[in-house]
Amino acid sequence: MAKVISTKDKYITVDEALSLIKSGDVIVTGLGGAEPKEILNNLHKIADRVRDVTVTTCLPLEPAEYFMNPEYQNSFKMDSWFYSGLMRKAIKNGNKSITLIPNHLHESAYKRGFHKKTNIYMGTATLPDKHGYISLSLSNMYEKRVLKEADLVILEVNKNFPRTFGDMEIHVSDVDYMVETDYEVPVYPDLEPNEKDFTIGKYIADRINDGDCIQLGIGGIPNAVAASLMDKKDLGVHTEMFSTGMMNLIKAGVATGKKKNFNNGKHVACFALGTKELYDFIDDNPSFVMFDGYWTNSPAVIAQNDNQVSINTTLEVDLTGQCASESLGSSIFSATGGQTDTAVGAQMSKNGRSFITLYSTTMVRNKVTGEKEEISKIVPFLKPGAGVSLSRNDVDMVVTEYGIAELKGTSITERVERLIKIAHPKFREELLREAKKIGIIY
Structure with a gap:
């Protein structure tokens, strides 16, 4: 025995x-x-x-x-x-x-x-x-x-x-x-949204309806989106990461899960990461559930929720819609994570939408002069060695502080025109010249 x-x-x-x-x-x-x-x-x-x-x-x-x-x-x-x-x-x-x-x-x-x-x-x-x-x-x-x-x-x-x-x-x-x-639960502090974050968040919030089911990524922009949704009703949560911003929506009675096709009334995630208040909220809370990521993040499962909305961030977008979200050139920054999982799943959903967000510019150090300079994050082509996290075949809407470019179903010529419109104004003419120079458009 x-x-x-x-x-x-x-x-x-x-x-x-x-x-x-x-x-x-x-x-x-x-x-x-x-x-x-x-x-x-x-x-x-x-x-x-x-x-x-x-x-x-x-x-x-x-x-x-x-x-x-x-x-x-x-x-x-x-x-x-x-x-x-x-x-x-x-x-x-x-x-x-x-x-x-x-x-x-x-x-x-x-x-x-x-x-x-x-x-x-x-x-x-x-x-x-x-x-x-x-x-x-x-x-x-x-x-x-x-x-x-x-x-x-x-x-x-x-x-x-x-x-x-x-x-x-x-x-x-x-x-x-x-x-x-007996150590304390590791806290991941919330990034306080800035003015650009809230501008982008407002653009997205205007496209979200009562009863939509949402997925939010990590960072200042997703936090701003959550803060911009406080006037909505009966939102659902089917997400990868459960964040403090989502908790705030639930506590405010904005996210109830009542309109979800399955897991009705439940807030679904794969993992939780955030503040001490977040951990206190999910402790012994039967309304919050976590399932195997292989199931939760499966595009086929995500698509079963009508009106699923995916909101993620990227580092760089080229003029055809390729999103490099995990590397700066060949230097790894993060990973694809669940970006493709959730973006594709949301678009498979009835009335679903996917948003990819980024600032129009960033500051980098000039390798020759050593001085910091502003560059566009919407580019003619990605930096050499960049990993494509979301292919141009899977991109839906791209959002900067200058607006939303709707790319789903569009031609490359239309994509160039629409992405240039949401690039920083001082780079728009240069982007158009480069697009013609490299033959993306004629």
Whole structure:
């Protein structure tokens, strides 16, 4: 008869957890606030005994030594589905072991499984309840799917983490080891929208109707959109990231979910990231549910909601409509994430719409003079090496502070004309000349 291991026997220390890692292991960690801080902050301490450990991450928020300090890059490699500012800083500081896994986020774990077997899944969860169940709390983008397939599962359980519902619960019998921790839930501060953000937000809000179902990305512009929707009624939420802006809409009675085709009355997401107030709101809140990102972010699932609206940001758009949202030339900035998932799904929806937003210009340092200069973010062609996050075949509407360019179904000539109209006025003539010079139009 097999020995039954009690919950008490599953508790181990951080050092004991680290002792389970060996050279060549493939580790997957939770997304954003779901990453196991205590283990990762001590991971570098075993660098002298391991080599070629791959840590697969997504939007890491903890400045752990194992990747921030380049001296550990022979011991630990970081593969990521989505870069964070910390990763960009680590690369700048000389860590050459960091690389991106190109992906549509809903397929991230599914496709990764064809290439690499996960040896260890490490994430976070709530403390076990009286029935022996724990909640994965902040993310189910890929966590539960990977957890089921991993050889070994180690979770940091923490009384401060919100208990969330949907498909977040697992029994402790499905966990190999737990490390009890007591740190505060990682907070991701809201970007305060500026004047340009609110201008763009107002353009989009004017195109959103009562009863629409919304998806918002991350940043000042999506926050401004949320703030501009306070006069709407019965909005639904089917989104990738659940943000503080969305919480505000729910608290104000603007987002009720009553008009949704499915999950009626429920606010659906893959992960939550934001303020302490946000975490308090989702804790034990049955109106908020998180499901596997493979399902939630599937364009086919998103399309089942009528009037689905997708709102995301990009870094650069060329005059044919190609959106580079993840890199500045060949330098990785973030990743495609769920941009294509949600933009395509929204357009498949009955009366659905997709908005891609950006400022018309940005300031960059001139490599010759060293002085900062203003350049257009609407360009004749993308910077060499840029990743196309949303193809011109999938773009719907592009929005800057100068208006909305409706591109769906348009010709390249029409796209050039419409995108130039929402470019900064001082670049419009130059863009037209360049478009003719390179043969986009005649």
